[in-house]
Amino acid sequence: QYPDIHENIIVFSAEGDLWKVSTEGGIAQRLTTHAEEERFAVISPDGKTLAYSASYEGPTEVYTLPIDGGMTTRWTYEGDGSFVTSWTPDGKIVYQTWAYNKRPDEQLVTIDTESKQKAVVPLYQASEGVQTEDGTWYFIRPADHNNVTKRYVGGTARQIWKFDGASEAVKLTTEYAGKSYHPMWHENRVHFISDRDGTMNLWSMDANGNDLKQHTTHDQFDVRYANLDKGKIVYQHAADLWLLDLTSGEYNKINIRLASDLD
Secondary structure, eight states: OOOEEETTEEEEEETTEEEEEETTOEEEEEOOOOSSOEEEEEEOTTSSEEEEEEOTTSSOEEEEEETTOOOOEEOOOOSSOEEEEEEOTTSOEEEEESTTOSSSSOEEEEEOTTTOOEEEOSOSSOEEEEEOTTSOEEEEESOOOOOOOTTOOSTTSOEEEEEOSSSOOEESOOSOSSOEEEEEEETTEEEEEEOTTSSOEEEEEETTSOSOEEOOOOOSSOEEEEEEETTEEEEEETTEEEEEETTTOOEEEOOEEEGGGGO
């Protein structure tokens, strides 16, 4: 679950721990062994650090870990759920939390790991955020409410929005009332997950919500989670991880074995 990719390395969660493996598959290396659960690991732009969420001391908080393993660093003490979503292009951690909102909604917060300063993105309701090189945010509202109803269409379906930092945010996925979520940015296109063909698949649109394209055509199990780096998307499909090459359009299951499977 919860895979991320950086060049030829994939990190993911399994058995409640974090693991890494090559994009070619093979035997995965366990990075954590704590009894509590680690999720939502994302790799820093320089490929050296993982930011992730874990419940080591009760509440789910934000931590970092060297990608080759080592000591963890705790970054939040919110006492409220803090869930990592991404890194900014200049190396800040992005996470979502209710902790700074006077309303019961999640907001996006960044952490500068050099100055240790936090900043709330000025949106009263935003989650699953990703920032582009020019500072534009693509995000989701409303937040995920754990509704797993297939093909749900209604007022609480997640939709993709755009915020340039100055003007009012605008909704991009206006042509479909169902779910469109988990935006990913690559070469002036927003890639995302949606069930507009009846099953959760990977789609993309241009920066203004036009030129819709479908990239996967799974029809039995949903795409559940995904992340992108340099034209390749790693995603969770059923109990496996798959890799989509946006250049060729090909997507295939990654054959992974956990080191514990060999015991």
